[in-house]
Amino acid sequence: MQNARLRLRGASSQATTILITLLGLLVLTFVIGRMMPADPVRAMVGEDATRETYEMVYHQLGLDRPIWEQFLRYLGDVLTGNFGTSIRTGQPVMQDILRAMPATIELATFAILIGAGLGIPLGVTAAVNKDKWQDHLIRVFSLFGHSMPIFWTGMIALIVFYAHLGWVGGSGRMEQFYIGMVDERTGFLLIDSLLAGETDVFWSAINHLILPASLLGYSSSAYITRMTRSFMLDQLGQEYMTTARVKGLSRRQTIWLHAFGNIRVQLVTIVALAYGSLLEGAVLIETVFAWPGFGQYLTSNLIIGDMNAVMTCVLIVGVIFIVLNLISDLLYRTFDPRTK
Amino acid sequence: MEKPVLDVRNLAIRYGGASRDAVRGVSFTLGRERLGIVGESGSGKSTVGRAILKLLPSAQITADRMQFEDIDLLKASERDMLKIRGRRMSMILQDPKYSLNPIQRVGRQVAETYMRHFPATKAEARQKTLAMLEAVKIRDPERVHDLYPHEISGGMGQRVMIAMMLLAEPDLVIADEPTSALDVTVRLQVLEILNGLVRDRGIGLIMISHDLNLVRNFCDRVLIMFDGQVVETLNAHELDRAQHPYTRGLLAAQPRIGDRRKMLSVLDRRPEWSQEIAQ
Amino acid sequence: MTVKDTDMPRQAMKMPSSLIVLRNILGFLMRSPTSAFGLIVLGLLIVIAAFAPWIATHDPYAQDLANTLQAPGNGHLFGTDELGRDIFSRLVWGSRISLTIIFLVSIVVGPIGMIVGTTAGYMGGRLDTVMMRITDIFLSFPSLILSLAFVAALGPSLNNAIIAIALTAWPPIARLARAEAMTFRKADYIAAARLQGASDMRIIFKSIMPMCLPSVLIRLTLNMATVILTAAGLGFLGLGAQPPMPEWGAMIATGRRYMIDSWWLVTFPGLAILTVSLAFNLLGDGLRDALDPKQMNRR
Numbered sequence: 001m002q003n004a005r006l007r008l009r010g011a012s013s014q015a016t017t018i019l020i021t022l023l024g025l026l027v028l029t030f031v032i033g034r035m036m037p038a039d040p041v042r043a044m045v046g047e048d049a050t051r052e053t054y055e056m057v058y059h060q061l062g063l064d065r066p067i068w069e070q071f072l073r074y075l076g077d078v079l080t081g082n083f084g085t086s087i088r089t090g091q092p093v094m095q096d097i098l099r100a101m102p103a104t105i106e107l108a109t110f111a112i113l114i115g116a117g118l119g120i121p122l123g124v125t126a127a128v129n130k131d132k133w134q135d136h137l138i139r140v141f142s143l144f145g146h147s148m149p150i151f152w153t154g155m156i157a158l159i160v161f162y163a164h165l166g167w168v169g170g171s172g173r174m175e176q177f178y179i180g181m182v183d184e185r186t187g188f189l190l191i192d193s194l195l196a197g198e199t200d201v202f203w204s205a206i207n208h209l210i211l212p213a214s215l216l217g218y219s220s221s222a223y224i225t226r227m228t229r230s231f232m233l234d235q236l237g238q239e240y241m242t243t244a245r246v247k248g249l250s251r252r253q254t255i256w257l258h259a260f261g262n263i264r265v266q267l268v269t270i271v272a273l274a275y276g277s278l279l280e281g282a283v284l285i286e287t288v289f290a291w292p293g294f295g296q297y298l299t300s301n302l303i304i305g306d307m308n309a310v311m312t313c314v315l316i317v318g319v320i321f322i323v324l325n326l327i328s329d330l331l332y333r334t335f336d337p338r339t340k
Numbered sequence: 341m342e343k344p345v346l347d348v349r350n351l352a353i354r355y356g357g358a359s360r361d362a363v364r365g366v367s368f369t370l371g372r373e374r375l376g377i378v379g380e381s382g383s384g385k386s387t388v389g390r391a392i393l394k395l396l397p398s399a400q401i402t403a404d405r406m407q408f409e410d411i412d413l414l415k416a417s418e419r420d421m422l423k424i425r426g427r428r429m430s431m432i433l434q435d436p437k438y439s440l441n442p443i444q445r446v447g448r449q450v451a452e453t454y455m456r457h458f459p460a461t462k463a464e465a466r467q468k469t470l471a472m473l474e475a476v477k478i479r480d481p482e483r484v485h486d487l488y489p490h491e492i493s494g495g496m497g498q499r500v501m502i503a504m505m506l507l508a509e510p511d512l513v514i515a516d517e518p519t520s521a522l523d524v525t526v527r528l529q530v531l532e533i534l535n536g537l538v539r540d541r542g543i544g545l546i547m548i549s550h551d552l553n554l555v556r557n558f559c560d561r562v563l564i565m566f567d568g569q570v571v572e573t574l575n576a577h578e579l580d581r582a583q584h585p586y587t588r589g590l591l592a593a594q595p596r597i598g599d600r601r602k603m604l605s606v607l608d609r610r611p612e613w614s615q616e617i618a619q
Numbered sequence: 620m621t622v623k624d625t626d627m628p629r630q631a632m633k634m635p636s637s638l639i640v641l642r643n644i645l646g647f648l649m650r651s652p653t654s655a656f657g658l659i660v661l662g663l664l665i666v667i668a669a670f671a672p673w674i675a676t677h678d679p680y681a682q683d684l685a686n687t688l689q690a691p692g693n694g695h696l697f698g699t700d701e702l703g704r705d706i707f708s709r710l711v712w713g714s715r716i717s718l719t720i721i722f723l724v725s726i727v728v729g730p731i732g733m734i735v736g737t738t739a740g741y742m743g744g745r746l747d748t749v750m751m752r753i754t755d756i757f758l759s760f761p762s763l764i765l766s767l768a769f770v771a772a773l774g775p776s777l778n779n780a781i782i783a784i785a786l787t788a789w790p791p792i793a794r795l796a797r798a799e800a801m802t803f804r805k806a807d808y809i810a811a812a813r814l815q816g817a818s819d820m821r822i823i824f825k826s827i828m829p830m831c832l833p834s835v836l837i838r839l840t841l842n843m844a845t846v847i848l849t850a851a852g853l854g855f856l857g858l859g860a861q862p863p864m865p866e867w868g869a870m871i872a873t874g875r876r877y878m879i880d881s882w883w884l885v886t887f888p889g890l891a892i893l894t895v896s897l898a899f900n901l902l903g904d905g906l907r908d909a910l911d912p913k914q915m916n917r918r
Contacts, residue, residue: 017752024756035772140653143904147897149848151855152871152889155878163879239438245395246433247453247504248426250418262443280761284852298764299856302771314760314768321759337443337488 014329018322025318030074033311034067078315084308088301093312096297102187103173104286104293107216108278110209114217115224115278116271122221123228127236128255138225146222150281153215154288161211169208171290178204212289216281220274227270228263235259265335269328276324279317345512345544346370346392349405353384353391356398363387363568370512374538374545376555376576378590379565380607385548388565389514392546393431394421409511427457429512430505432534435521436497440489447473447485450504457508472503476533495526502534506541513538514546519554531558552579552590564590567614586613647909654905660898668714677705679712679865688881698883700874706883709865710891716866717895720781720850721843727785729839732792737827739793740800742819751797757790763849770858777866780859784849788842795838799831841903844896851892867892 041057058064062073077083083093119142126138162170169175173189182189182196190209193201235241236259244254283295290296294313301309346369353363363384368375377385390396392406394413406413411424430453433439441449450472451465460468466485473481476499489497498518505513518534519527535558538545549555555562556576564572564587572584582588589607648654667674676696683703691698697706739750757765762784769783803809804827812822853859854868862869867888874884 020752021756021759024753025759028756029768032768032772136653139904140901143900144897147844147848147893147900149851149855149868149871149889149892149896151852151868152885152892155871155875155885156889159878159882239433239435240441242395243433243439243449243501243504244441244452246393246425246431248422248424248456248508249452250422258441258444262441265443277761280763283764283767284855287856298767302767303857305771310768310771314764317761317764318759321761325759338490 014326018326021322022319025315025322026075026078027071029311029315029318030071032314033074033307034070083312086301086309087306088304088309093308096309097294097312097316099187100292100294100297103189103291104279104282104295106188106190107209107213107286107291107293108275108282110213111216111220111278111281112271112275114214115220115274116267118217119221119224120228120267123225124232124255124260126225126229127232130233138229142222142225145218148219150215150219151284151288154212154285157211157215158288168211169204171208171288173208173291174201174204175208208289212285212291216278216285219281220278223274223277224267224270228267231263231266232259235262265332268331268335272324272328272331276321279320343409344369344371344407345409346546347405347407348392349403351388351391351401351403351406353387353396353402354400355396356400361568362399363391366565366568366570368563368570368573370544370546372511372542372544373561374535374547374559376547376549376559376562377565378549378552378555378562380550383565384568385565386516389431389516389546389548392512392514393425393429394418395425423457426453426505426510427508428510429514430508430510431514431516432498432501432505432518434517436489436494436501437521439501440497442489444488445485446487446489446492446500450500450507453504453507468507469503472507473500475506475537476500476503478503493526494522495530498522498530499533502530502537506537506543509541510543512544512546514548516548517550518547520549520551527554552594566609569614571613584613585610644906644909648902648905651905651908653901654909657898657900657902657905660894661902664714664718664895664898667711668718671711671715675705675708675711677708679704679709680863681705688877688884690881691883697887698881700870700884701877701881706870706887709870710867710887713865713867713870713888713891716777716860716864717847717850720777720784721846723781724785724788724846725839725843728788728792728842729835731785732789733796733828733831733835735789736793736796736798737800737823737831740797741804741823741827743801743804747797750793754790754793757787758794760787762787762845763852766849766853767856767858770853775858775861777860777864780850780853783853784846787849788846791842792835792838796831796835799834800827803827803830837903837906840899840906844899844903847892847896847899 041054041061041063062070065073081094085091086093086096089096122138122142126135129135158170161167172179178198178201182192182198182201185192185195189205190202193199193205236255238259241254241258244258245251249257279295282291282293283298285291286293286295287299294316298310298313301313348369349367351363351366352361354361366384366388377388379385387396387399391399391401392408392413394401394416401414403414408424408429411420416424440446447466447469451462451469454460454465454468455462458465470481470485473484478484478496478499484492484496484500489500492500498521502518515534519530522530531554534545537543545559547555547559556579559576562574562576562579563570564574564582564584566586572582572587574582574587579587579591582591585608593607645658648658676694681704683699686695686699686703687701689695689699689703695705695707697710700706700709735750735754739747765787766780766783769786770779773779773782800823809822809826812826817825850859850866851868851871854866855872857869857872860866860869862873870888871885871892874881874888878885
């Protein structure tokens with residue numbers, strides 16, 4: 001009874017926290033939008049519009065109102081789902097972003113699978129062999145992944161694996177001549193090509209995906225390795241590990257059944273957070289690989305100073321981060337018996 | 341006389357990187373009896389317990405003889421030990437708060453001992469576990485079976501520990517300070533349960549403790565350890581007739597109810613005690 | 620006899636204690652090959668930046684249209700770029716830009732993070748809640764994307780890139796300083812200082828901040844790797860240093876067009892970024908072990 005009440009209170013305070021964070025996010029994007037040096041009116045009406053048209057648009061956009069009124073207007077727009085139109089494409093910004101999102105999600109999901117598949121075993125190995133050569137080797141390997149400028153590694157990998165060795169596909173999501181061959185149903189090329197029964201397109205997509213996803217995954221594995229190692233070290237020193245050994249379990253069994261079993265929940269939360277920070281690498285790697293995703297949309301609009309697009313992109317990234325944080329928190333609460 | 345369960349002669353243990361043996365010249369035999377090992381912290385008593393289970397990966401163990409029933413522990417490989425630990429000898433650790441896995445249900449942890457050593461279905465293991473929980477006087481085994489360690493008290497945790505370690509009916513149990521982390525009020529209760537099970541099942545028990553009174557009441561014989569060596573071996577009821585000055589010092593440092601109050605004597609530790617036995 | 624005995628320790632104490640600590644830390648770092656590598660690379664970087672005019676073989680801005688896209692060798696150690704400029708010399712001069720970015724970001728971010736964090740942690744209550752909420756909002760962005768947005772808002776240039784990076788880099792420092800301050804705030808010596816009538820300001824500056832300093836310094840060192848990468852990323856996207864500045868990220872961006880035939884245009888600047896950021900990471904890693912024995916296990 002009291003437990004339930006406490007949890008309810010916890011949930012409601014968390015909801016307030018999220019609301020405040022969201023509001024802060026909106027303030028931030030609003031400020032960024034207002035600071036833009038590019039003149040949004042000029043961008044809309046064109047260079048040779050008359051002074052009257054300019055002032056009319058200026059008034060329509062509410063730019064002559066006090067700043068707090070402009071903010072309320074922005075808030076209202078966002079709440080009603082109106083994020084404005086892109087100057088470049090003339091489409092509603094949200095529609096553009098939603099179209100670009102699947103490509104990025106496909107890339108990021110593959111990358112996180114690679115990152116976790118690499119980072120978790122390495123982290124466990126490093127912890128089990130603490131201060132031995134394996135530990136040092138893994139430390140250097142993962143710091144290396146953390147230190148590489150991913151846009152540069154992307155180019156070098158393209159030169160080596162695509163231009164010279166020809167092992168993988170080059171830029172883009174698939175070979176040029178496949179473009180337009182499959183209908184966009186979900187936007188996820190791997191799924192769409194299978195739905196259409198076009199296995200050639202599917203393999204072409206995998207071929208193009210593997211290089212950028214591996215690079216992103218490697219760079220995110222550094223964080224996962226480090227956290228896995230530190231979580232494992234906490235567990236390996238615990239007395240219950242001795243208990244398990246006394247029961248007759250081998251060292252390997254105690255490591256995987258007990259120590260690793262106990263950090264699974266923590267790992268899921270870490271991987272969820274790492275997934276969010278993949279977006280960062282995605283911005284750069286999409287530029288290098290001409291990947292038509294969210295990151296490329298953001299950077300191309302940054303350069304031409306499309307205010308609506310930039311504000312919305314930043315807002316979306318913030319929201320994704322908040323949601324991922326929330327999910328990892330919820331997972332932790334649900335699956336760790338001690339938090340009940 | 342029946343064959344001893346454990347026969348240890350001239351055991352020496354040195355930790356990796358240490359310049360001096362942590363334990364040396366320790367010899368004793370254990371039948372189906374209760375043997376106490378008493379000493380201060382750092383005297384090497386816990387190290388002896390872990391060495392018998394061969395759970396000291398970084399330490400070097402040497403002895404003239406280390407025989408457990410039909411097994412020569414000195415020659416036993418890690419693979420042999422996996423079949424022996426938990427099944428034929430086990431150890432009760434000090435504090436259930438740390439020695440139970442915090443995020444596994446209690447029942448599953450107890451059943452793991454059984455599943456590890458017998459070809460059994462989950463249901464059979466569960467039956468065994470429930471019976472064992474009942475044997476350690478847990479009143480509602482079905483309920484406790486599904487609890488997490490943080491949901492049960494220390495006394496109950498230690499009873500779960502006992503259940504876990506006796507489930508496979510081992511011949512030798514080492515209890516490493518089994519009650520020092522518990523409230524004084526439940527200590528006796530837990531000890532009675534352990535004592536009863538050990539006696540009924542004819543298990544050889546090594547009780548490692550710093551508490552002379554406890555060992556005196558629950559053990560048949562007592563080894564007194566000082567600085568990695570056994571200074572004296574006595575029958576528990578003859579403790580008062582101890583010869584060695586260290587044992588006498590330990591006894592004198594005990595407060596007694598009914599005694600006229602005076603200053604308790606302070607333990608005397610002389611370096612020559614470390615040497616005299618070594619020769 | 621007695622005079623001699625007491626003299627020895629006293630003399631040792633006369634040596635400034637901070638120097639001894641520094642010497643010990645350096646000794647510790649040099650013992651591990653990885654952090655020694657970091658230290659040496661950064662030492663080299665500083666030397667190169669300081670003596671750039673003497674080390675560089677050519678003028679970094681001098682174009683030589685007769686000698687464009689020359690492969691390494693022939694008087695150009697790392698070859699020439701599309702305008703015939705010597706890549707080695709540009710890298711050497713570019714080290715000054717990198718060091719400037721690191722230095723400016725650190726001296727802005729360190730104090731801001733420290734003040735926000737220690738004040739919030741020490742004062743607690745509503746002030747703490749408000750400050751940490753603001754920190755959280757900044758933290759809820761990946762730093763590169765937030766700096767991208769800031770640069771876009773401020774206009775692309777090296778100075779604005781530095782401001783944008785600084786704006787996004789302080790929250791983790793504040794978080795850390797707050798956590799540290801909260802552990803010290805209940806300590807007896809803080810209570811003693813308060814009983815002696817020290818003001819909150821004085822306690823924060825004199826007692827709390829020095830205690831938080833080691834971990835903040837480690838964090839800053841580790842952060843520098845991220846700063847280098849973010850700055851290079853901004854340069855690459857054309858939002859940081861503008862051509863013809865020899866900034867390493869911008870050099871990669873311009874070299875990208877020629878990368879298939881003239882690999883040296885992108886390879887050497889990239890290696891420079893990688894080496895420096897790896898050096899900072901290795902050094903930060905070593906510092907963590909050196910200064911923080913209680914956290915030895917956590918990397």
